[in-house]
Amino acid sequence: MVRKILVVDDEVGFTKLLKMNLEKTGQYEVRVENESTKALTTAHEFLPDIVLLDIVMPGMDGGDVAAQMQDDPMLRNIPVIMMTALVSQEETSQDAVAQAGAMNILPKPVNLEVLLRCLEEAFASEAGE
């Protein structure tokens, strides 16, 4: 079963390569949204199984996107994994992640192996619920 992943990140090159890598596994269909303000619309349209969300983005940051997803009955239950290239502890603390309703946080550069494992765990826990 092919799972649908929505990647929201303003880094065009990074998202392009992330999509290539994930789709290469044959297990995922990936949609990229480089403009965070359009993230919710795209999410409604695409209805992903999981969202990969960057934190620092112009317009709306990852925290805002996650919070709006929480307020949206259609999107509330979609698991979110956050990604960040931030280095300071406070900005990447687990509290902040929990506050944003995200289930995990991955530091950039993202290790593909770790990301794939993270995705598997997410789907496994979802299946287990």
Next chain:
Amino acid sequence: MEKNEFQQQGGEEWKRAGRQSNIDQHSSGVAYLETVIDNLPVGLFAKDASDSFRFVLWNKKQEEITSIPCEQALGKNDYELFSPDSAKYFRQVDELVIARKRKFEVSEEIIDTPESGEVWLHTIKVPIDDVEGQRTLVVGISEDITEQVHAREQLAALNENLTEANQQLQVTQMQLIQAEKMESVGRLAAGVAHEVKNPLALLLLGVEYLSGGIDPCDPNVEDILTEMREAVERADKIIRGLVDFSSQRQLAMELTQLPDLIEHSLLLVRHELKKGNVEVDACYEEGLPDLQIDCAKFEQVLVNLLINAVHAMEDRVKPKIEIQVSAAKLEGIERDEGLRTAHHLRNGDDVVLLKLKDNGGGISDENLQKIFDPFFTTKATGIGTGLGLPVVRKIVELHNGWIDVKNRLLGGVQITITLKVPKSEAERIDM
């Protein structure tokens, strides 16, 4: 006797001068002249050029200056009274005076005296023909200028101290600029790390993709390689920018296009701009002249002002920075606008104007007076040191420029930096 003969010879002169005063009418010739000569406030002496330059006149002041009594001096020559070096010099001047038959002025000479040590003299020597005595005299007047010379030396020493202190001040200023810059580097570091991590993340994904084995028919491969190359260049550019920025150098001016420097600085603060969701609208006039700029130091100015602007707009819904660079002819400068301005910028000068506007809350009138005061800050302790703007102004002044900060009518702050176009560039534009 020699003394009297001389006085008679020159007597006509002094008598004539003396007749103008009342005392003269009651004085008798020679005794009166002796009194006058001895009471002169300058040393007076005469040597007989026809008799090995032996002294024939030596007044009281001359006794005082040289610590040599008259009786001891008369009939002797310089070699018998002074050190060989001094005597040789005096003799050379005497011979010159005789040979040229005219006045000779020695503005400063030193004699060694047993009582007062080194004495500085200002001496004028004239040749006088003694017709009756059939001889030529060298008559000299010496003024003791030891005190003036010492005062001048002290002044020179003070001046040297002052120069040294001034140099020390300049060094300290450079250190202050550098210290403030390192603080900026600290503030920028997190942002720069973020900007570098993104290309790294891309690179890692590229490596992951390609390490699975390269399929020659896979159209992604070329795309991935291009992206990876660009990522390396991007990371390199950002890191190099930070290294250039943090390097300490003496003021190193080079001809530079201001817009290039602005774009560099925007790259350094890209993360802060993105985080603050700040829109940047930069507008550069075409064909701007090159300016003499120390790039690293001026980037410090720009980074400082940009970060200030971002902070000032934190609570704005649509934060926006507008940057305009244009060439202009300076006008409307008041003469009293400030000594520094008056020194470097004049009406009619070709200048480049840099305007940086934000739409933040502006600065209260009270604070506007203080923003350039060292250590004045409205930020919390530990966040702002209050050195940013004073250093900004110092750097602008080092560029002979002028910085002006004012509130915009519709909110926010406008900063204008005026930089003079170097002469050769100005001529190039006029052509």
